[in-house]
Amino acid sequence: MMYSAAVAPLFASLTMRWKCVIGYLLTDHAFALAMARFASGESAGHPHRRWHYLGAGSLMWIVWQISITAGAIIGLKVPASWSLEFLIPLVFIALVAPALTTRAHLAAAGCATAVSLAAVSLPLKSGLLLAALAGVAGGLIVEHFAQTAARSRAA
Amino acid sequence: MNTWQTWLTLLGMGAVTFAIRMSFILLPADAKVPPMLKRALVYVAAAVLPALIAPDVLLRGTVTATINGWGFDALRLAAAILAGIVAWKTRSVFATLGTGLGALLLMRCFLLP
Numbered sequence: 001m002m003y004s005a006a007v008a009p010l011f012a013s014l015t016m017r018w019k020c021v022i023g024y025l026l027t028d029h030a031f032a033l034a035m036a037r038f039a040s041g042e043s044a045g046h047p048h049r050r051w052h053y054l055g056a057g058s059l060m061w062i063v064w065q066i067s068i069t070a071g072a073i074i075g076l077k078v079p080a081s082w083s084l085e086f087l088i089p090l091v092f093i094a095l096v097a098p099a100l101t102t103r104a105h106l107a108a109a110g111c112a113t114a115v116s117l118a119a120v121s122l123p124l125k126s127g128l129l130l131a132a133l134a135g136v137a138g139g140l141i142v143e144h145f146a147q148t149a150a151r152s153r154a155a
Numbered sequence: 156m157n158t159w160q161t162w163l164t165l166l167g168m169g170a171v172t173f174a175i176r177m178s179f180i181l182l183p184a185d186a187k188v189p190p191m192l193k194r195a196l197v198y199v200a201a202a203v204l205p206a207l208i209a210p211d212v213l214l215r216g217t218v219t220a221t222i223n224g225w226g227f228d229a230l231r232l233a234a235a236i237l238a239g240i241v242a243w244k245t246r247s248v249f250a251t252l253g254t255g256l257g258a259l260l261l262m263r264c265f266l267l268p
Contacts, residue, residue: 001175001176001178001179002196002199002203003176003199004175004179004180005179005196005199006196006200007179007180008179008180008182008188009188009193009196011180012182012183012186016181019177019180019181020177022180023173023177023180024173026176026180028204028207031200032200032204035199035200039197082260083216083259083260083263084256085215086211086231086234086255086259087252087255088211089207089208089235090235090238090251090252090255090256091248091251091252092204092208093208093235093238093251093255094238094242094247094248094251094252095204095248096200096201097239097242097243097251098242098246099200099201100243104198105198105201108198108201108205109201109202109204109205111202112201112202112205112206113206113209115206116205116206116207116209117209117213117214127206128203128207131202131203131206132199132202132203132206134202135198135201135202135203135206136195136196136199136202138198138202139195139197139198140194140195143194
């Protein structure tokens with residue numbers, strides 16, 4: 001739901017049909033790619049961003065379907081000592097590290113990390129939600145202080 | 156659970172996740188989003204992804220280090236930090252995956268008894 005809210009402004013002007021496609025393809029990785037490319041920086045507001053998203057999203061959909069079938073068939077034969085499950089956090093690291101561009105983003109990451117560890121035993125993964133809220137709050141607070149500091153320097 | 160009940164459950168779960176994903180995307184272009192919410196959404200990615208990463212790195216694996224009675228896998232942490240540096244420098248997913256997993260397996264070979 002938070003992903004949906006965050007990408008919504010990028011695709012607000014599209015037709016209903018496009019929005020359904022975007023919603024269907026909205027995964028961690030499609031979200032991270034879209035935000036990294038179009039939320040800020042030189043490509044922000046690019047007119048063809050829906051095509052970029054469609055390409056990335058459908059490629060991931062195809063790879064996902066193939067991989068999940070392969071995983072179900074051969075997954076049990078791969079020895080646990082290879083630690084392939086460590087690839088999951090690594091993919092997320094690859095997606096988030098380049099996005100941590102400002103102190104406020106770093107603060108968001110730090111707060112979310114701390115809360116996710118402290119709240120890991122809460123039921124139904126509600127620790128993740130708490131951590132996300134804490135991270136967003138941390139980012140906003142640091143942004144607020146950075147703006148106040150910049151304003152007082154300017155004055 | 157018989158076959159059609161399983162299919163019904165799968166379809167239901169699909170419908171619910173789809174509905175959740177569509178929730179905000181469906182808002183019309185001229186919908187008024189409170190400016191505070193807009194500012195907050197900038198930090199969603201920077202918050203959610205680390206919150207997914209941290210427990211996977213620090214609360215799993217074999218305990219190889221202990222700080223104040225809290226045990227964790229120092230090799231996983233070291234590999235994750237290295238991967239983070241590579242991701243930051245190269246922006247390449249494959250370089251990050253290779254470095255992280257390679258570092259973890261190498262360290263396991265050479266550092267663990």
